Amino acid sequence: MSVFLITIPVLLETTNQPGKLVNQRRRVFLSGHYAAGEPWRVFAAAGLATVGIASFTLTFMLGTNNALFRPDDLVGKSIEPALPEAVRLVARWGPLNATRAMLPLTGGLIGLLGMSKVLVF
Structure with missing residues (x-):
C-alpha cells in the first residue's frame, strides 16, 4: 500500500525524464521482489x-x-x-x-x- 500511496506519487512529482522514471519504478519493483523472497x-x-x-x-x-x-x-x-x-x-x-x-x-x-x-x- 505504501508503494501506491507514497512511492508512486513521489516518483511522478520528482522525475521528469521518462527513462529515469521507468528505471526508478523498476528498482522499487525489484526491491519489493527481493524483500518478498520470504516463504510464499x-x-x-x-x-x-x-x-x-x-x-x-x-x-x-x-x-x-x-x-x-x-x-x-x-x-x-x-x-x-x-x-x-x-x-x-x-x-x-x-x-x-x-x-x-x-x-x-x-x-x-x-x-x-x-x-x-x-x-x-
Whole structure:
C-alpha cells in the first residue's frame, strides 16, 4: 500500500525524464521482489483454503443441494416431500455447510499466522 500511496506519487512529482522514471519504478519493483523472497507457500496455502470453498461446494455439497431443491420445487405443485427424507437432507447439509464456512476462516488464519511469521513453510 505504501508503494501506491507514497512511492508512486513521489516518483511522478520528482522525475521528469521518462527513462529515469521507468528505471526508478523498476528498482522499487525489484526491491519489493527481493524483500518478498520470504516463504510464499504459507500464503499459497491460505489462498487455496479460501478459494477452496467453491470446489468443496461442488464436490461435496452439490448432490445434497440439488436433492434439497427438488422437493422445494414440488411444494409449489401441492406435492409434499417425505418428512424423514427432508430431515435427513437438512441434517446432512448442516455439517457440510459448517465445514464449508470454515474454509475462508482457515485461509484467513493461515494468512495472518504467515504475516506474523508464526507459521512458515
